[in-house]
Amino acid sequence: MPGDFGGRIVYLLQQYGGSFLKGAGVTMVIALVGTFIGCLIGFVAGIIQTIPVEKKDSVVKRGILWIVKFILNVYVEVFRGTPMMAQAMFIYFGSAAVFNINMSMWFAAFFIVSINTGAYMAETMRGGILSIDEGQTEGAKAIGMTHVQTMLYVILPQAIRNIMPQIGNNLIINIKDTCVLSIIGIVELFYTTKGVAGAFYTYFEAFTIAMVIYFILTFTCSRILRFWEGKLDGPDSYDLATTDTLAYTSGMLKYSDKEKEE
Template identity: 55%
Template sequence: MAADMPTTFFGWVVFIINQYGSALLQGAGVTLMLAIVGTLIGCIIGLLVGIVQTVPVTERTNTGLKILNKIVQFIFAAYVEIFRGTPMIVQAMVVYYGSMAVFDIDMSAMLAGFLVVSVNTGAYMAETVRGGIISIDKGQTEAAMAIGMNHFQTMYTVVLPQALKNIMPQIGNNLIINIKDTSVLNVISVTELYFASKSAAGVYYRYFEVFFVTCVIYFIMTFAASRLLRYFEKRMAGSADYQLVGDPMADPTGIFPNNTKMGGK
């Protein structure tokens, strides 16, 4: 048996791929599922928290609503600071083991993983959304309010469509971070890529070769995610050129002929 073992680095790499390639790919699939679902749910959490954090309070606001707003703002601020100020690996241990110890909930490792990635991403996205909302010119919000829109209507129809384009790079950054950071979930026995790699490496004690393959898989996932997100960013940005509508009323002056390109070379 020993005579059949590889003797070179790349020989071991090929051997590891042949022996444990399917297990590593399954782990990579779990990693992607945790990262994508966790990022999506985290973005929803971040949007809700970010919108509430920007609710305006004026002198005309009811006293009860002012008190309620302060309580909610305090809770959300505490949520953001706690989950941004503690490591995800510690959060995973607290959620997984604490759910049973404190609430007597027998939570599966995968459910705990989804929960941790989601709320952690939500804490970072809340600040990103808040910054994106603030970056939009206040005149647009004031104009929306002037025609009778409330805060949430203004956010949904006017501010968020513009803010979303501004925060897309950060959403992509969070996805890439989550692809890598899900590796910490191995401490609660989530069978993601790092967990599968550690198990494979322990069989033959070939840690360098196994984690070299793992490194390549992580790079492929993050590189593909970054290219895909860059594509969506360009699609959302739109074309640098635009055309006047072929309707005489679109140009009552008659200066520009139909189908004239503007804004581009």
Template identity: 60%
Template structure:
């Protein structure tokens, strides 16, 4: 048996490396899929929460929209105001007790991460929509766009860029918070680490390895999302086109991309 700390680390990696790797894959799968579905939920909820009500709208429409918005407000407050570990217990065991639904722990994990992320993303999307300059909406209405066209073509593209940092933050949080799903026996990274640590009672060594794995996953996700943000921003050295077709009916003259060599 090893006698040093790093000796135990190497030994545990040799013995349980595949188990920890499978747990890390489950953790990433839960985080990525749950964040993706949660973003869709948050986008729908955020858009509904920002539906404007005009004075000339019918009473039926105003009543339905307000009731739907109040229900969605309750959903957001409940899932933002309770811990994910409690939500996992309520969803998994509550579905079995109240509705006789025997769902698998992994499916319950996907469900909990998705609806929890959706509650946070709903407020993020709502804030992103409200952060867009009101003049953008007024200009869209002035050229004849309805609310759906305005949201799809003008407001949401700008709002989604504004919420990208928070989306990445939610993904990183979900990578770490999936560890609470071990209470319903989801075999993610923390569950696998706890099982391996109980064999030799080397908790410090095995959770040191776990810590490193979590850091690698979150750091990689953070860098990938920053790269995606930079791609969404577009090039920084773009050149404004000064061509006006009304001034020059003969056609556009391409601008030189490189400075010509030699003297004039």
């Protein structure tokens, strides 16, 4: 083992570089799958929470909606109000002890990250839907669109664009928070680093490598998501598309030209 700090870093990379990469791969798989499933859960929960209740609705419909929204509110508050580490211990060991359900570590990892992310995304989605101006909904209803059509074709496309930064934040958080899954035996980056550090008592060096890898993963994902957000924004200038020839009284208006005039 070299005596200097840099030499020990190089030595650990030579001896355990493959283990670090494998641990980082496990971290990314759990984070990506968990975030994706969690977003789906959050989208559904957020949409249900924003379903309007009108006076003309039947008592049965209002009663069912109240029960479903109450259950979703409990789910959101519990999983947003408790740490993922406690949730992992409760679900993985509690399900076996109380319900005799023996989960595999991989299933438990995906399940824990997904439902934890889903609780946060439910509130994010609810806020994204409520952030859209009510005139959008009123306009859709004015042309005969149902509530489902309004959500699918008018509200959700705008809401999803608004919450894209939060989706990216959840992915980055999950990349870092997968380290808590080491308590149920998942050999991800943090678990691997502990093993390498304990082998030679090189905790400072091993966790320096781990921090650099975590930073590379999160920074890369944030740049990719930022690029995606830019693509969703569309070009800096655009044409007003119309099929009505009567509208061509002064030519096509370009957004960039309008900006220049101002």
